[in-house]
Amino acid sequence: MVHAYLSMVGGSAVRLVLSLVYFICIANVLPISEFGLFASASATGVMVSRALAFGFMSPLYRVATVKHRLIGTYTTGFLVGALFSLPLIVALCALIYFLLFAEDMAGPVFLRFMLAEIICWRGLEVVSNVLNGTGQFARSALMVVIGQALRTLSAVAFYALSFSTLSDWSSFYLASNIISLAIAIVVFYPRVRLRWRPELYIRRWVDSVSVAGAEILFYVQSEFDKLVVLAAGGPEVTGIYAIVMRLADLTALPVRSFNTLLVQQIMRSPAILKRGRTKPMIEAIIAGVSLLAIAGMAGYLTLFPRGLGNNVAEIAPFVAMVLLVPGFRNLVEYHSELLYATGQTVRRVVNLACLGAMKVGLLWLLLQETTAPTGWVPMLNLVFLAVYATSMALTYPSVQRWAAQR
Template sequence: MSPDRASIAAYLTILSGSAGRLVISLVYFLIVANTLTLGEFGIFATASATGVILSRLLAFGFVSPVYRVATVKPRLLGAYLAGFAGLGLASLPLILLAGWVAYALLFAGKVALLPFALIILAEVLGWRLVELVAIINNGMRRFREAALLVIIGSALRTLAALLFYVQGQTTLTVWAFAYLGATLLSALLAFLVFMPKVRLAFVPALYPRRMADALSAGAADILFYLQAELDKLLMLAFAGDRVAGLYAIAMRVIDLTAMPVRSFNQMLVQKIMQERGLRGGAGRQVLVELSIAAVSIAGLVAIILLLTLFPRALGNNVALASYLFMPMLLVPAFRNLVEYQAELLYARERTGSRVLLLCAVAALKAALISWVMTQHGADGSWPLWLNGVFGALYLLSTAFTYRLLGKAR
């Protein structure tokens, strides 16, 4: 990406939204993480992760064609949104079935069905629709509107967390209702205030030729979030809800460090889609990856320094999980770099290859984390071993991505 004034301004606009969301999300996370018990927070985090994965089934991945049209042919947006609505309704039975299977395999006996269902519903019909409107705005280069929408959505969840904290009944079921209400209100505001004015027109002839892109991008999206959230589910399965809660807190803190990287990824994807290529040689790619790694590690180091000086600054439960941060110091860099490389493949429309990569990453992650928790779960050294796990995932992703992109030049 050339550092022209327009690109810098657009990036800073997106980053301002990420920064605002970062601050608000941090407050939200601290309230929820320190109000629920560690076990309940572990259940909430894994149920929410499951909901994020299932939300990618909505409309069978047709979000991808909607984004591409918003980026390059916004005049067709109304027709594609009508297709998204029809496919969204058709996908709901599949989501319901997948949710029931996930509950039966992972959550039955650990949490009642009602709070689990509420959390899944919040992710699928709440936050995913907020993301859709934000994606459309970003595609149309309405970065300010997209940033404001994300901030408002995060603020509403934070307000729900505050109300949950002060009302006195701090059970997981009560929080699930509050969480659902906040996300549905966010989705309503997104469509009423932030959706660009378009005229819906159902045009069946448009959709069949876009379904291959939708299905492959949707599959890649599901696999991306599956491999991203798989570790939380495995922690719940291997170590129980309390360790899963500690790990979820650690990974949530690590995830907060990724927001500047994701803003960059978003700009890069648009640039590649518009220019139909990736400029710069190997030297520039190395510089970009080193920068992503440095920013990722610096964010976690800042949090470690804060907790060293003020151990209870982020609450009691975060303090209990803080022993994980230093042993996992390299995890943010490897994790964010895998995400960056997956975005490169998406931008070059190599969605089939992206699916293969994410399948390989998910399979390797499942195998390595299962081995680590089986061999080192009892002696407490497993956080240190996770650097090797995520490092191996990065090496796999790097070899696959750049070999493929090298052939495409």
């Protein structure tokens, strides 16, 4: 487990560096308002992508973890499910575009961002999960690093060639994601024979759809905030929020690697949850790592305000105001993974629906009070504290009952 974690964290460290370079290039070329639009469109794609194949990635991952010989069969199920889910995905994208983006972003630009996130990057995540399920953590980490590297190269090229519009960036972004998906499928996906077994897929239908719902709701509560900020405060406020939250999100990379291993360990050894000190110890570690990471970022920007570029320098003073936000966000994600690991997919859906509604409501109320960054940015700590406390109250009683039954 230590070797697997180090392999995954090694990949996460490289991704962290690449993500930082990528972020610096884009955040300092696009105006803050256009960066906010890009972040909002990307968040839309991430949320909607969870409906791809109606969540059939979950049965595929479980099979990759415990029954390798069925990977080809469940890969076929995923591909067919993806095809049938496309009308729903198109309808969701069209609805969100006309409600929020039509006035500020051209349709073809929005479409390119959706293709990049929903088809290309989500496809790469499917390959990564299958590799993790089969224990090939180093190959999975390498593949994701290659994908992030291609995104970063496209951002560097965008910066170096003096392009500056959101339309230009959408073309660079889509091209890098298409290449990443092609490499993931051709080079990294296990060599399997595709087989059609509908009787197996029907048995997994409830689990698949509930996981899809939970995934959508999880990303609603983690990504929908950008759309709420866009609707309540406009592109400029969204740009500030997106940059602050992007810096906070960089702290989650080592935590997500830990969550992946923890989920597998709980699936194989449920008794781990019966140890009384395990849960508070894990929460303390996640919170501590998150706090140290964002504090380090805030300290760096205090000493070198232009260390991440001129545009980010305008946002640098706000980073120190959200020191608690990354920890609360990462702990909510950990709670969601606990419910997934214990097979409580319906409970996970209910919890995430409650958390998403709470977060959206609190952000909306906050921005109705003030759109001045010095007013609403520090209050984000209280917003995410409320979401975390609710998540803890909803999650641990269910996990405790599940563990007691075993």
